[in-house]
Amino acid sequence: MSQKKLLLAASLLAAVLAWSTAWSALPAANPASPPALPASAKPPGKSTVDHGKLKELQKKFTSGPEVTKACLSCHTEAAKQVQHTKHWTWEYTDAKTGQKLGKKNIINNYCTTTISNEKDCMACHAGYGWKDASFDFAAEDNVDCLICHDSTATYRKLPGDAGHPVYERREFPAGSGKFVEAVDLQKVAQSVALPSRANCGSCHFYGAGGDGTKHGDLDSALKKPGKYLDVHMDAKGLNFTCSTCHATAGHQVSGSRYQMAAALTGPAHTRGKPDASPAACQSCHGDKPHKESILDAERLNTHSNKLACQTCHIPEYARDSIGTESSWDWSTATTMGADGKPVFVKDSAGRRAFDSKKGNFAWDSYVVPEYRWFNGHVSYKTKGDRIDPSQIVEINHPDGEAGQADARIWPFKIHRGKQAYDSENNYLLVVHTAGEDDTALWRNFDWQKAIATGMQTAGLPYSGKFGFVSTEMSWPITHMVAPKTDALGCAQCHSENGRLQGISGIYLPGRDHSHLLDGLGWLVVVLSLLGVLIHGSTRIYLHFKHRG
């Protein structure tokens, strides 16, 4: 017996040993490892051109337009293409209403408007020299190639330069003690590449004048995000760039907030098929993407008839310490410190909280979106449109309602604020904020002068009387898609006071009840329970009475 045990133990030991040696021997025996390359033989990149070798770029460039001229000597059609995009025109015509929209025309509730403030705002224009209405939109040399194609992360454009890069080292912000180096245009031109997340982000992460300020689902953390922040852009995983989804051809970038595909249906798109909305989730995933569990798959897939993918798969936006601005109150702007000088106050996370130039700000991180029915069309109140100052003015309103085939429930960031309006004419005001002249609000802190200049530039009458009106803007949330394990659970919406409490037009199990039916139902249940209890106790009582 003991001999048998010994034998068993020995064979077990032998098996373990054999197992471990097999494993330790494996790497050495692996025939798949590639032969080592000599250090000098760098594997070729993906581009067929090394711009550093082009003779057109072997010179000292002194200005942006000079670089563009060199680019266009080979890429002959590039500027014409760019000039047909919103990145150039900053204008969008609403196909439904004919309304002129785009940054060139709208008044938002952040910095409010580009009109009369071009020299600052155009730091984010894909062009050079747009400082006022006289800008030549046809001049090809004015197209800025480098803002999107710089791969050195040294190309900087600062407010005040009307879109030109930094040509001379200078202190920025003025008085901060921080200096921005002059751009080495030759080096930048020689290392151009396809746009990276940082290229798009150099403007789109910093909208409204600071990291994460405007969108909430776009901030500098997306330059190198982890899987938690963005499952597609995950730098160690799928590592998508912006243009992986925003598929681009002829410089026409797909997927725009002004014209959204809010309710795409059908299967995933195949290569080669014309694709109207490549940036939408459904273009890769289809509208029935859930496969995991036979119990849940169909039920989840049905949700795509009512919900945008983003509604469950972006449970919170601004999921980082950068956060996003939740409100901007202009009514306190021009309030000075005790010494009569402008003040700047930061919140505990180092984000702007008050600025004498701009008023009060509130910030938030890990924000739960607000939900609205949305069919992809947004109605705007732009310059000159009448408003009702007794109510909160919805500067942009996501259209769509329950029951419409093209409407889905979408997540939104709602940015709230107070801003100047003409209290006689009842429309929002164009305020001249940025500039060196003495009417600019951020220079002389005089509302009347700043409004007068702004409205004159905009070509609108100003009554001379202004007030501050509460406004709201809705920003659809579509970036920062979380890993599927972080998607919303059912009860987040299917419960009383859940996330979709404010959504009307649907019966939502777990949230909705008929109070009449429930009242009646419980009444019958309680009465029958009482009935049997009384009946039963009477029987027991009489039983013992008879016996006793």
Next chain:
Amino acid sequence: MNASTRIYLYRRYERFWHWSQAVLVIFMLVTGFEIHGVYKNFGFQRAVEYHTLTAWALLTLWAFTIFWQFTTGEWRQYIPTLHRVFAMVRYYAYGIFVNAPHPFHKTASKKHNPLQRLAYVTLLAMVSPLIWGSGFFYLFYSYWRELGLEGTVPLAWVALAHTAGAFMMLTFFIVHVYLTTTGHTPLAHIKTMLTGWEDVEDEVPVKEA
């Protein structure tokens, strides 16, 4: 006390059917009212999953049971009758308190008293169609569009009908459980349902009208 005889009332399949149905219905009620938002137990998602699985289990059980009812002819036990219903009502309202003899005597061919028959036939003809009709709409909500049902019935109606059915089932359950205690001992009916055997007291039979 008279000597009693035993009769075999419920056969093995019938007992299996009854008790497994009992478990499934109770579980349907527990998960259903959670989905309705009355309390939190499994969590909404689990509750929906269990509710769905249990529904299919119950349907399977019913498929076998319907087959069984028709091949054995036992379905006749459910044909309603008004004969002596009032005797039963009088018994539950008064006789039971004064130890009056039970007006109905079970036999293998007549297991259910007239009031029971009425209750079961109501359950089969009213409550079941309400619950299962609405339940099927609910279950196949994913396919409404393909089935051309979208826009014909609002989901709210389906949900309300289903909820109404659930309240009826709960009420039935309460009364049904209570009535099991009305045998010659409080647990006599339960025992019969478990073993299949009923003790029948050989009393002077009440004269049938």
